[in-house]
Amino acid sequence: MTALSQTIETPDADWWRGAVIYQIYPRSYQDSNGDGVGDLKGITARLPHIAALGADAIWISPFFPSPMKDFGYDVSNYADVDPMFGTLSEFDALIAEAHRLKIKVMIDLVISHSSDQHAWFIESRSSRFNPKADWYVWADAKPDGTPPNNWLSIFGGSAWAWDPTRMQYYLHNFLTSQPDMNLHNAEVQDALLDVVRFWLKRGVDGFRLDTINFYFHDKELRDNPALAPERRNASTAPAVNPYNFQEHIYDKNRPENLEFLKRFRAVLNEFPAIAAVGEVGDSQRGLEIVGEYTSGGDKMQMCYAFEFLAPDMLTAERVAEVQHAFAAAAPEGWACWAFSNHDVVRHVSRWGADVHDRDAFAKLLAAILLTQRGSVCIYQGEELGLTEADIAYGDLQDPYGIQFWPEFKGRDGCRTPMVWDDHAVLAGFSSAEKPWLPIPVEHQIRAVNVQQGDQSSVLEQYRRFLAFRRQHPAFAKxxxxxxxxxxxxxxxxxxxxxxxxxxxxxxxxxxxxxxxxxxxxxxxxxxxxxxxxxxxxxxxxxxxxxxxxxx
Missing domain, CATH: 2.60.40.1180 (Golgi alpha-mannosidase II)
Structure with a gap:
């Protein structure tokens, strides 16, 4: 074997450091079969767009079997594809095409909780004595029948739901249909790590770990203390949610997670050149936790908190403040920055409500994001300068928005379908009569075909700047x-x-x-x-x- 062929065949274990990762929300990227919902074959067909953009990797939000109460973030089977999105063989084809185009593939792992329709939970709730009785977080009621403690759900109300079969409460940090797993149980950890191996064997290059700091709870189930009003921050939950009234030191952010993340990293190390990025959802200690989870080279390669996803206006002072805070909290760590994703108002709207020239604003923000120290996530449609869609209450799908409407309109406004062709039915997203979410007119006129080739467009500026970024390794590393x-x-x-x-x-x-x-x-x-x-x-x-x- 020649030295040249050895170089070509040896994977770059450091590819993630400074990578540009393009996030795909599969329901809304491309529908290939006309049912109004995006799918894996649709993603595969649109990979050339991502290659032309210049991204290094894609992150695909959950596509596993799910009752879709939280649109895939409630998994009922970790080792398959929901028929809505396709099949395992279609996922394999996606991997093959992405790799042919030199694009890495990362998938979203949601292992802090599952769907209540997962076989594990169905067995766990069947009795107090079955083999999986301790696979989820169960607790007895207080003597007066109320929940075990004061923990709150991000989606509103108590984080505890009553189960009449076991005559116990189970923990759910999100929807009641999303019970939390008990990672204090070694068997649960082993089962989840087997899931990791399953997808690595299929050829994925890494993972995005949803709600990574929610994996463990306090075994003693101690009450969270109240949080002083001046310390409340609405970046993890909307301001109208009383979740912000507590300091979440017992229901998440537990020190036991560090040992599990080391086990997780050891599994990644069984395969060449694999990387993971963790989502740290905490308004008070976010960067500190990122530092803990990315230190030592034996846990996460990178994490992100919500500093640049929060409502706080992006200013010159804010950018410097966040980077300085990260350097202080995580001197050994590596961040993965994003301005938009599937959970927050699109940043052109979030920060640019009073901006007249939205295109110029979008181009500048792209340049700032793509020159930060750390890796970068671009959310689908960001490269088109898409704004937040205004979704009527009758069209809402997100249970979060339905719960807190109208003060908080939920996440549907950033999840509307991608726009490809302004002359095609439903902007080229689908041939269906109606998509799962409406497509705003103001998005259709910003479709890929409209912007492609127009050197003054936001799309061409993203392409141009990503090419410029690749010419200067200092930007990446x-x-x-x-x-x-x-x-x-x-x-x-x-x-x-x-x-x-x-x-x-x-x-x-x-x-x-x-x-x-x-x-x-x-x-x-x-x-x-x-x-x-x-x-x-x-x-x-x-x-x-x-x-x-x-x-």
Whole structure:
């Protein structure tokens, strides 16, 4: 075997560090069979779009068998594909096509809880003495019949549901139909790790771990303490949800999770070049937990918290603050940043309600996201500059939105179908009479075919900037050093080896002038921004950016 062939065949175990991961919500990406719901064959057909965009990997939200009470995040069988989405052989075909296009495939694992229709839970709830009686979190009522403690569900109300067969309560941090598994039980851990091996053997390149800090609960079932009003943050749950009134130190974030994550990582290490990213849902200790879960090289490769997914306005000061906080909390860790996903209001709407030039705003935010230190997740439709859809109450599907309407409208607004062709039925998403969620007119006019080839479009800017990013390894794996923040001017340097790249961003609708830092800088091109350098002064137009290289 030649040295060259050895290099080609050896997988890059570090591929995830600085990777750009494109999130696919399968219900809404592409429908191949005309039933109004996206599927695996549809994803496979659209992989060339992702390859042309320049993403390194895809993350596919759950496609396992499910009663769909929480649209796939309530799994009833971890080792199969829901017929709505296709078959295992179609998943294998998706993997093969993705790998042919040099795209890694990560899938969403939801193992803190299952569906109440999972065979494990059906057996567990059948009696107090069956072989799986302890596979879920069961507890006796208080003497007055009330739940065992004060824990609350993210979806509202008590986190405990009464089961008349066992005459006990079971824990559900989310819907009542999503009972929490008891990971204190070694058999449960073993069963879940077998699930991990099942999908690794099918060729997946990694996992996104849903609600990773919810895996363990306090064995003593102690009450959570109250949280002072000034410390309440609505990034994990909407502000109207009393879930924010507690400090969640006993129902999640438990130290026992660290040992389980080491077991999980050991399974990943049985296969070459596998990576995992964990979702840390906690408003008070998010970055601290990310630090714990990514330290030591024996747990998660990367995690993300909700700092950039929260409602808080994105400002120059905020970007620097979050990166500094992450560096302090997780000096050994690696973050995976996102501005949008399937659970939050799309960021162009969340932060740009008063912005006149939404396209320029979207392009600038993309450049900021794609130059952060860490890996990056792009959510489907983000590359088109899609806004949050306004879904009528009668069209709502999300139980979260139905529960808290109208103060909180749920997550359907960011989950509407992808728009491919403005001339086609349902924008090319489906040939059905009606899709599972409506497609807004304002989305259809931003379809892929409309933007493709238009060099001024958001789509072409994403493609252009991702290509620019690949030309400079400092963006993917380099260190970051922030310049002093001045108003709406955000500046930092990304450095790797002998290369340092200066990044300046005008986060405002008014032109800004900035001084070029000392040094021998070469102005970079090919990134799609038109800022002008005159001597040592950089003139940045509204929502403008500037890049220069030293070394």
């Amino acid at each position: 380099g260190e970051i050093r922030f310049l002093p923040v001045h108003g709406n001017l955000l500046g930092y340097e990304r450095s790797l080896g002998n290369e340092t790249v200066l990044c300046l961003f005008n986060m405002s609708a008014e032109p800004v002038a900035a001084d070029l830092p000392e040094g021998d800088w070469t102005v970079l091109e090919g990134h799609g921004f038109d800022s002008v350098a005159e001597a040592n002064t950089i003139n940045l137009p509204a929502w403008g950016a500037f890049f220069a290289r030293r070394g």
